[in-house]
Amino acid sequence: MPEGHTVHRLAARHQELFGGEKVLAGSPQGRFAEGAALLSGSVLDVTEAYGKHLLHHYAGDRTLHVHLGLYGKFADGDGEPPEPVGQVRLRLRSDRHWLDLRGPTACELLSPPEVEALRARLGADPLRADADPDAPYARIRRSPTPLFALLLDQSIVAGTGLIFVTEALFRAGLPPTTPGRNLSPEGWQRIWADLVELMGTAVRTGRIDTVHPHHLPEAMGRPPRVDRHGGEVYVYRRAALPCHLCGAAILRGDLAGRNSYWCPGCQPAPRARRRA
Template structure:
């Protein structure tokens, strides 16, 4: 599932393609035919990302809400749209560009109150200027739930997925199973600041890199990481490999149905 920086990049891309344009909308697959008919001929006022949720705000106070989930994907191009291939849930097109959406978990139209309700049920998004980290810490500081599980909960922090969570905890030297209430205020402030920095870097680069300069392949004389997710990381998907800092084998375990990665030495707490 795409992490939050990817959704922010999509919001910026779609605004670049279509903001201010009157769009034609269609649902070649047919599952969003009624919604597409409602959007067709309407001007896109702007786009917004909140965590892993993408919002297209159209004139007449209607918002397209998309959550890609595990399988959703956008493709776009210039000029005349090609013939639809596969299950295209939604196609948007202007005189200059087109955009196809396939396989999302959610593709729906929301009213302004429904958009407000969506925002209200999400935690602060580290990539948003209006993020309030105090709201997240209020939940974390009184919870006995493992810290990694709390950070993966989108109602606590929005936009964080397994890569950001495992990596920010490693960089902080915190065990992922530590109860949330054991995290000090200073610890939370540092964790939040690092999360903001890592996600902003990923937003700018289009990939997740979490390794500090001293631990990069060229600095350590080690091979670069080869993984479909790209990016240099400390523990994510490195189970059994030596930690870049201490050499201990990276551990893997299960938490809330997700694979979890950590260094038992560097994150001893």
């Protein structure tokens, strides 16, 4: 599933393609035919990303809401659109550009109250200027749930996925099983600032790189990472490989129903207190 930076990049791209223009909408697949008919002929005012949710706001208080889920993908181009191939849920086009959407989890029209309800159920998005980092910490500091699960909870922090969460915990030196209530205010401020930096860089570059400059392949004399996700990382999908910092074998385990990765040397579990 795309992480939040991808959705923010899509919002910017769609604004560039269609912002301020009247669009024609259709649903070659047919599953969004009713919504497309209502949307067609409207002017796209502005696009917005909130976590992993993409919003197109059109004149007349209509909002297109898209959640890509595991399989959703966009394609776009210039000029006349090609013949639809596969299950195209939504096609938008103007005089200059076209856009196709396939396989989303959600593709729907929302009213203003429904948009507000969507925002209300999402946590703070590190990529949004209006994000309040105190709100997620108010929940984290009271919870015995592992930080790994809390940071993946979209009602607490919106837009984070496995890569950003796994890597932010490594960079903070905290094992993924750390209870939320054990995280200090200073520790949370460091994690939040790190998420803002890492995710912001990913928006600009289009890839997720989480290693510091002095740990890049060219600086360390090591081969670059070869993985379909791309980018240089410390622990994500590096199980059994040596840590770039301490050399310990990276571990993998199931936590909250997801694959978790950590370094036992750089993210040591706290020692249990001895009973007197």
